[in-house]
Amino acid sequence: MDEGVVVGVDIGGTKVLAGVVDGEGRVARTALRTTPGRRVATNLVEDAVVAAVLEAADGRSLVGVGVAAAGFVDAAGERVMFAPHLPWMGEPVRNLLADRLGCPVGLDNDANCAARAEARYGAAKDASSALVITMGTGIGGAVLLHGKVMRGANGMTGEFGHMRVVPEGVECECGRRGCWEQYSSGNALVRNARALMADQPSVLMEMSGGSPAHVTGPMVTSAAEKGDLVARQAFASVGDWLGVGTANLVAALDPEIVVVGGGVSAAGDRLLDPARAALRQAVVGAEHRKIPQIVAARLGPLAGMVGAALAARPPLN
Amino acid sequence: MDEGVVVGVDIGGTKVLAGVVDGEGRVARTALRTTPGRRVATNLVEDAVVAAVLEAADGRSLVGVGVAAAGFVDAAGERVMFAPHLPWMGEPVRNLLADRLGCPVGLDNDANCAARAEARYGAAKDASSALVITMGTGIGGAVLLHGKVMRGANGMTGEFGHMRVVPEGVECECGRRGCWEQYSSGNALVRNARALMADQPSVLMEMSGGSPAHVTGPMVTSAAEKGDLVARQAFASVGDWLGVGTANLVAALDPEIVVVGGGVSAAGDRLLDPARAALRQAVVGAEHRKIPQIVAARLGPLAGMVGAALAARPPLN
Structure with missing residues (x-):
């Protein structure tokens, strides 16, 4: 039947x-x-x-x-x-x-x-509240409360990537400047790597056929795995900014856990360790709170x- | 009985x-x-x-x-x-x-x-979701969802004032730098006024007995009501930053309404009008969303x- x-x-x-x-x-x-x-x-x-x-x-x-x-x-x-x-x-x-x-x-x-999916089957299971930060070309996300998604008055809750973290900062596709995703995202990772390649030797030069403009996010991930310093610095910066922006969200929302997904999160602790360090430094009331864990999403693509x-x-x- | x-x-x-x-x-x-x-x-x-x-x-x-x-x-x-x-x-x-x-x-x-109180009797009544931003010496606040307060994993939801809005910005009592409340709060209002008094004539000089260090928030509010330009500029800056920080929270949470309370909110539209203008400029997806109203709290002290x-x-x- x-x-x-x-x-x-x-x-x-x-x-x-x-x-x-x-x-x-x-x-x-x-x-x-x-x-x-x-x-x-x-x-x-x-x-x-x-x-x-x-x-x-x-x-x-x-x-x-x-x-x-x-x-x-x-x-x-x-x-x-x-x-x-x-x-x-x-x-x-x-x-x-x-x-x-x-x-x-x-x-x-x-x-x-x-x-x-993360709330029901993955990294946010059993959490009373969670932030899910999705790092792809930009930053998207969601707020979970008792396993349910907060959708907001316009269905637009979770547009974390367009929180401004730098006044008069890097120009964003949204038309404004200094948005978080200009400092912490797949696009930021690639931009960091391209800038660093100008001054330092890197396997990315060979991987991109000698053309920094052809560097992609997966190339940077792969180069970092091979120990390339340019790629690792690019990740360190993106991870640091991930932690700084997360600290802002933690100040506002005090979630039990922070789940990071999206393509960039494939780098795992290379991305998340600097984020954890930056969150500990940047979050308010660290001495009076349990700082939320930053964990990788479990369900992947x-x-x-x-x-x-x-x-x-x-x-x- | x-x-x-x-x-x-x-x-x-x-x-x-x-x-x-x-x-x-x-x-x-x-x-x-x-x-x-x-x-x-x-x-x-x-x-x-x-x-x-x-x-x-x-x-x-x-x-x-x-x-x-x-x-x-x-x-x-x-x-x-x-x-x-x-x-x-x-x-x-x-x-x-x-x-x-x-x-x-x-x-x-x-x-x-x-x-x-605002959710049950005041400005957030009947709102499906609301941010309440409390501007006193610093910025506190709360997130309301269907009339209930989100308390968070540590009971610390709503520490909006310590979201970082300027890297390496003004030093904060919390030990970090660039916290939002250093730009938009009663303390920021007074600091702005004191700085502006150095270059411009102001009734605040007389009100403070010739000593900018003795300027208080209520003095700035009163001077602004009298048309004092220094006081009005001090409010314009605090209001502008109120809108910029609110835009970050709106990007993250998409509330139906934003309620501003606390002592500084006694200034009403002098504070809220620049905040409304800045929010319209700074919020992501303005063309696809209903921008939340910024209104004064109703229940006062x-x-x-x-x-x-x-x-x-x-x-x-």
Whole structure:
């Protein structure tokens, strides 16, 4: 007998990943599609999502589908208001997909979904409160309270990367200056490495074919593993700023634990050790508080999809 | 027949204020004692609290007493861990007072209590989420979610004033540099005014008897009301920084409303208008979000006592 399946979908900037997720967060069959891009008709993205979901479900009935989108999702979890790599601009995505899939659909942004997965199955399990900081090209994140994601008045809680940490600082893609993610993110890591390469020898020169402009985040991670000093300094700076910014969030929110995910977190303690040291230095009331642990996310690149499955049945939380 | 009363107590740096508070937040009989100071036996503070409570109750039985303390209260709401103007260092204040008063006692810090009062009776009423920013000599605050105070893993949520906004910035009493409250607080207001007086004529010179070191916050407020340009510039800067720091909190938490209380907020729109302008400029995603209103707290100097009464029956929230 067909008991039906819950499918989680993670719509990223380059790919749409769908997977059947069971009640223990285990991923069974997955399916992948290419994200159609930003300058296409919106229904092409919906087509890709539907195709990936149906392939993952493999003929079984859909109990529910959860969708994680890299972008701003409104407070009600109904619409994708804006996404840098998708054509959606306020479309009622949840309803559109529910109609096409014939099952309940939940919708939230990718950082919130990843946080749900960490809260239920991962590093934030059993924590009364947690910050989840997602370090990719920029910094995203989420605030967990008793395992639930705080979504905020506009669904925009967790835009940590655009907290200003330096007045008149480095210019940010958001149009302002001095945003935290200009100092602590994948982009910052690469920028640090490129600047340091100007003055010091580095294997990154060879890895990038002699062109600092071709250095990527994974190259810096790999070079650091090989002991390259430029790469290690680049990580030390990003890690230090991670701790400084985290101290601000800890002052404001006093979470029990801080979980760091996203691509940059693959560097593990190379990133987290300087962050821990900086947090201890920078946090207020260190002598009167238990300083929260900074730990690596556990669910890796599947966190968004697994967490989306947790949001499969609206309403959110 | 004696139906009993609920008494709220606000233990500040200089005075202990107790008052009977009814179910609509109305304050009846109050009683005042002087705070004994930091270098005294802890039972002297307890004596002052008990005396003030009993005088306020005026012979009626105590249904419950809520205590707001200017200091760090532990996550369980049992102990005052540290308070700059009180001798308590980890004493189980809630239990001690419950034993002496013979009724349930609730304990929380003053900013959280004031926030409870604003949530129940004041400017944050009916808001799904709110930040309460308390501007006194420094910046304290609270985070409200569905009318409840987030207390945090250590009971230290809301230490907004020690978020770092300027690397290597102005030295702070906390031992670090660049804390937000060094740029936006009663102390910052006075420091700004003193610095500006060096170069510009100001009524503050006369008000302070010719000595900038004798300028106080209320003097600056009064001078600004009289049109004094130095005082107005001092407020403009503090207000601008209020908006910049608020933008960081809004990026992280996406609250529905921001309530500003504390002594400095008596200046009203002179403080809040520049803050509103700075928030609009500095907040991320302004084009995709409803920017939260910044409003003045409504309960004034009694907020801590009224909110303490709301915490009268443990457990907290």
